[in-house]
Amino acid sequence: MRSALMNIMVQAATKAGRSLAKDFGEVENLQVSIKGPADFVSNADRRAEEIVREELKKSRPTYGFLGEEGGEVIGTDGQHRWICDPLDGTTNFLHGIPMFAVAIALERAGEIVASLVYNPVMDELFTAEKGGGAWLNDRKRLRVAARRHLSEAVCCLGIKVTGTSNDALTLRQLGHIAPAVAGIRRTGSASTDLAWVAAGRFDGFWEARLSPWDVAPGYLMVKEAGGTISDYAGTPGAIWNGQVVAGNEHIHTQLLKAIKAVN
Ligand code: 2AM
Ligand code: CA
Secondary structure, eight states: OOOHHHHHHHHHHHHHHHHHHHHHHHHHHHTTSSSHHHHHHHHHHHHHHHHHHHHHHHHOTTOEEEETTTEEEOOSSSSEEEEEEEEEOHHHHHTTOOOOEEEEEEEETTEEEEEEEEETTTTEEEEEETTTEEEETTTEEOOOOOOOOGGGOEEEEOOOOSOOHHHHHHHHHHHHHGGGSSEEEOOSOHHHHHHHHHTTSSSEEEESSOOHHHHHHHHHHHHHTTOEEEOTTSSSOHHHHOOEEEESHHHHHHHHHHHHTOO
16 A cells, blocks of 8 residues: 555656656657757656656645756745656667656655655556655565675666766776676666665666765665665765665675775
């Protein structure tokens, strides 16, 4: 049974997800024009966020809203704020790769108390509520993987492709960590990566320079699935400083140590 709060969130995400899935079906037709697809995607993005904003506002008119597309609206409530990425995995979407999600988190007095990550193509809905665990499609309770050694871990990372010095650091981290693990993956959707850590599909994840809407939904999910998540200093600032390391406590410790060893 979903809570009333989660019902509202799921309704918003599935409605936005239907819009995205429809637009995703059109993407292939647009590949012919060079400028076309990028414009098309930003419209798909904006439409999805508009749907989420409208749906959530209907049920919770006083809450604030922080979204990737439309920025921040301060609520009259003062305690509650939605944090939303309507389309996490934009590059995948643009290339016809079905790895993208609608991601929503609810912040209450500075703490994330509910979240979801919804992939409308795979029809996978990851949800979490503080103290209530993390779930896949309402049926399967999520638990982070149990592997204790980096050598048996499949780790996922994110690489920013803007050619800055930070990317070079990530590549050095990759060079250091890849030989120590069982496999490396990169999906292009940070909220999905964290949901998959919660689901035990990835043993570990790291990425820097993320935005709050990329991190907040998965942050709660990993914790509710029994995992550990921090920034690169090992402190809890990941949502706001955009550096994320996640896994079970053993993998988290080893991954963090490996990240710190690289300059
Ligand atoms: P997006 O698809 O919504 O852009 C991939 O490495 C991850 O980083 C994705 O979750 C992607 O979200 C996010 N991302 C890409 N560019 C970013 C930027 N300039 N700032 C913050 N996050 C970014
Ligand atoms: Ca994003």
